[in-house]
Amino acid sequence: MATLDPDLTVNGTGSTATVSTHGAHVTGWAPDGAEPVLWMSSTTRREPGAPIRGGVPICFPWFGPGVSGDRSPSHGFARVLPWRVVDAEDTAGSSGIVLELGSPDLSDEDRAAVGGEFTARYSVDCGEDLLLTLTVTNVGETPFTFEEALHTYLRVGDVRQVQIEGLEDTVYADKTQGGAEHEQQGELTLTEETDRVYRSGGKVTVVDPVLGRRLVVTKKDSASTIVWNPFPDKAATLSDIGDGEWQTLLCVEGGNVLDETIGLAPGESHSMSYRLSVEPL
Numbered sequence: 001m002a003t004l005d006p007d008l009t010v011n012g013t014g015s016t017a018t019v020s021t022h023g024a025h026v027t028g029w030a031p032d033g034a035e036p037v038l039w040m041s042s043t044t045r046r047e048p049g050a051p052i053r054g055g056v057p058i059c060f061p062w063f064g065p066g067v068s069g070d071r072s073p074s075h076g077f078a079r080v081l082p083w084r085v086v087d088a089e090d091t092a093g094s095s096g097i098v099l100e101l102g103s104p105d106l107s108d109e110d111r112a113a114v115g116g117e118f119t120a121r122y123s124v125d126c127g128e129d130l131l132l133t134l135t136v137t138n139v140g141e142t143p144f145t146f147e148e149a150l151h152t153y154l155r156v157g158d159v160r161q162v163q164i165e166g167l168e169d170t171v172y173a174d175k176t177q178g179g180a181e182h183e184q185q186g187e188l189t190l191t192e193e194t195d196r197v198y199r200s201g202g203k204v205t206v207v208d209p210v211l212g213r214r215l216v217v218t219k220k221d222s223a224s225t226i227v228w229n230p231f232p233d234k235a236a237t238l239s240d241i242g243d244g245e246w247q248t249l250l251c252v253e254g255g256n257v258l259d260e261t262i263g264l265a266p267g268e269s270h271s272m273s274y275r276l277s278v279e280p281l
């Protein structure tokens with residue numbers, strides 16, 4: 001069976017990440033001397049054409065099955081294609097890597113499915129924090145519309161014990177209820193399968209009493225925050241999540257999805273960024 005190239009290591013000033021060119025996927029990140037911050041499945045596939053379960057998958061140019069509800073593969077093709085490394089940066093206070101994917105990298109079938117011409121540029125910067133920036137440019141002659149998300153899997157002690165702050169009073173679409181809309185009452189604690197798209201780009205803090213830390217997510221030009229955990233029944237249907245491992249994952253994703261779909265005129269660009277930092281409790 002074909003295998004993927006080994007991950008690249010980005011040694012920053014204050015933290016280190018590993019990155020696979022397969023999907024421009026951040027597969028691990030930790031501040032110096034600290035425990036891993038990103039969750040990775042022990043049973044993830046690591047092969048061409050398959051998504052990696054854990055780390056930070058990039059969802060693009062659609063999210064899930066897309067706004068139309070019938071697009072495939074799930075979360076778009078960006079996470080299952082090889083990206084090109086175009087730059088390795090080493091600037092004061094942060095070190096990073098830049099990867100690119102563009103229309104010429106796609107199969108004819110994927111190119112037709114996109115309905116436009118684009119370049120996607122993704123930078124991974126490791127300083128004290130992890131900073132991820134996805135910039136999409138419409139390089140074609142017609143409008144280009146897309147959804148995007150950085151599907152971050154956070155590693156937590158026990159997902160049922162964490163408290164998620166920052167989503168209070170915001171409206172979310174509950175994907176476990178066919179997209180029914182509700183308003184978040186108070187801080188969020190997960191008690192069952194959770195799959196929500198919040199209309200919120202604000203700061204989110206995950207308070208983890210088991211690992212004794214706070215994970216802080218701040219975003220720029222990301223109008224959606226997605227919170228996902230499959231809980232045991234759904235996890236049992238996902239062969240790339242190891243037994244019981246659902247308990248230690250929490251996806252807090254930043255993106256622009258559903259009503260927040262981005263439309264670019266020819267020549268226009270859009271950037272979103274996702275910053276992750278760790279604080280002791």
Ligand SMILES: O=P(O)(O)OC[C@H]1O[C@@H](O)[C@H](O)[C@@H](O)[C@@H]1O
Nearest residue numbers: 064074075151175195196226228
């Ligand atoms: O199994 P996938 O394609 O990686 O998706 C995992 C989950 O990703 C979440 O972002 C979606 O909101 C969920 O609906 C989905 O189940």
